[in-house]
Amino acid sequence: MGEEKEALELVEEYLKEVRSYLPEESADDIIEELRTHIMDKAEEMGGLTVKNVYRIIKDLGDPRELASRYVVGGEKRKLRFELGVSEDIYPYFIQMVFWISLLLVIGYTIKIICYVYSAGSLVTVFDILSTFVNMMVSIALTILFLYVFMSFISSNPDLKEMFRSFLKDIFGEKKAERKEKEKKIKSFEKKIEEKVRRCKSKIKSIGTSASSSLIGGIIAFIVAYVIYIYLFTLPFNWLMQIFILVLIFYIIADGILSISHFFYISYTEKKSYTINVVSSIISLIFVPWLILANIFTEEIQIPIIDIKIFETEDYGNFLKYLRVIPIPPEYIFLAKLLTLLLLIVVIVNAIIVLLRYTRTAPKKQ
Amino acid sequence: MDGVFEVEKWKKEIRRGVIEMCILSLLSTKEMYGYEISKMLTKLSDGILSVEEGTLYPLLRRLEEKRYIKGEWRFKEGKARKYYNILPLGLEVLNQMKAFWLKLVNAVDTILF
Numbered sequence: 001m002g003e004e005k006e007a008l009e010l011v012e013e014y015l016k017e018v019r020s021y022l023p024e025e026s027a028d029d030i031i032e033e034l035r036t037h038i039m040d041k042a043e044e045m046g047g048l049t050v051k052n053v054y055r056i057i058k059d060l061g062d063p064r065e066l067a068s069r070y071v072v073g074g075e076k077r078k079l080r081f082e083l084g085v086s087e088d089i090y091p092y093f094i095q096m097v098f099w100i101s102l103l104l105v106i107g108y109t110i111k112i113i114c115y116v117y118s119a120g121s122l123v124t125v126f127d128i129l130s131t132f133v134n135m136m137v138s139i140a141l142t143i144l145f146l147y148v149f150m151s152f153i154s155s156n157p158d159l160k161e162m163f164r165s166f167l168k169d170i171f172g173e174k175k176a177e178r179k180e181k182e183k184k185i186k187s188f189e190k191k192i193e194e195k196v197r198r199c200k201s202k203i204k205s206i207g208t209s210a211s212s213s214l215i216g217g218i219i220a221f222i223v224a225y226v227i228y229i230y231l232f233t234l235p236f237n238w239l240m241q242i243f244i245l246v247l248i249f250y251i252i253a254d255g256i257l258s259i260s261h262f263f264y265i266s267y268t269e270k271k272s273y274t275i276n277v278v279s280s281i282i283s284l285i286f287v288p289w290l291i292l293a294n295i296f297t298e299e300i301q302i303p304i305i306d307i308k309i310f311e312t313e314d315y316g317n318f319l320k321y322l323r324v325i326p327i328p329p330e331y332i333f334l335a336k337l338l339t340l341l342l343l344i345v346v347i348v349n350a351i352i353v354l355l356r357y358t359r360t361a362p363k364k365q
Numbered sequence: 366m367d368g369v370f371e372v373e374k375w376k377k378e379i380r381r382g383v384i385e386m387c388i389l390s391l392l393s394t395k396e397m398y399g400y401e402i403s404k405m406l407t408k409l410s411d412g413i414l415s416v417e418e419g420t421l422y423p424l425l426r427r428l429e430e431k432r433y434i435k436g437e438w439r440f441k442e443g444k445a446r447k448y449y450n451i452l453p454l455g456l457e458v459l460n461q462m463k464a465f466w467l468k469l470v471n472a473v474d475t476i477l478f
Binding site: 026029030032033034036037040041056059060061065066069070 | 398399400417418419420422423426436438444445446447
């Protein structure tokens, strides 16, 4: 009885998903027919079990895809948006990301070469870093735009059909379709082995993790860019410049890790604990700076906004009202304590994450 | 490998073209529900015309929208199912399709054999 209940839940979950892509006026009829079909076929296969239901659902296909077959050329429906690229157009998304990123990398590399050639010894490591950060931001924004765009296409079955036939001409149908089929077969076999009933709920949380990793990664690049543009223009001393460099490096590395995590989840449908471990290890780059800051605490500087900006109301150019002041003497002890505390937190966190990884990572993955 | 792929694609297209006619033909003999049509197609064609359910149901819906067939919910054998019947327009279309099919098969046979 328990299994039958789970099988029924699986049926309802699938039908609910199909319904969400169907026009209101015909949804009830279509869903009812699909439900009787699933029940009939399950009965013929030996009963309403999770395995049987999963096979039937697999034959019916992806909910969006199935709904699109009802909609294309049929009734008109409202446009909708849901974050997430559907499996059938995912290979095209990856190809688009790859080619556009490659073009950007080539373009920016040419730019750096031309810059070095024309400016000669005047080029500093910061100039190259600036171009690199620009490139990463461009790539990140491109991925974000494509992701949102493809999500929109995925959410609208009729648009998706049109887009698919258009993409087939550009990227070639065979390779992408073969990859798609191989991926589907692999994932199906895996899911059966890992007991299908647990997969459904996991997939949702994994989907959310994938999206948050992508968005997190993109935000990281933008934050790194903003820090670079604004903070480096301020007259900071050596200690603070080291801090900003370390901070930018950390944010970019974390952004790259987040985007790698997104692709990892998308391909394997699993979260990677290794990426969390690497992220914690990267945070150790703050250790040398924290030690320096603890020793030379009086060198710490704080950026402040000059109050004059509120008198002039020239908010757009607030950068010229940013001032850098040394840490007030009464706060030195507090800052020493804080840097020491942060030092301990960073090290202890890395040790804990590493220990957990060595002990439990195989089970988690 | 590409040649095999192309042939498979071609077969799929041919099947897609005739499946509509075969469904109309089946329904001209008696009323049937979706899954029954799917099973009959597979059985009578030795699997050559087996159609995925994800394709069959939307196709039935399109035939309904074109007024070739009509679906009605009925309670039979203790179960409520949507039974499809062919409509006069569907019958007319089927006859035209059949006539063309005979001509096509003859013409192709003449060329091939």
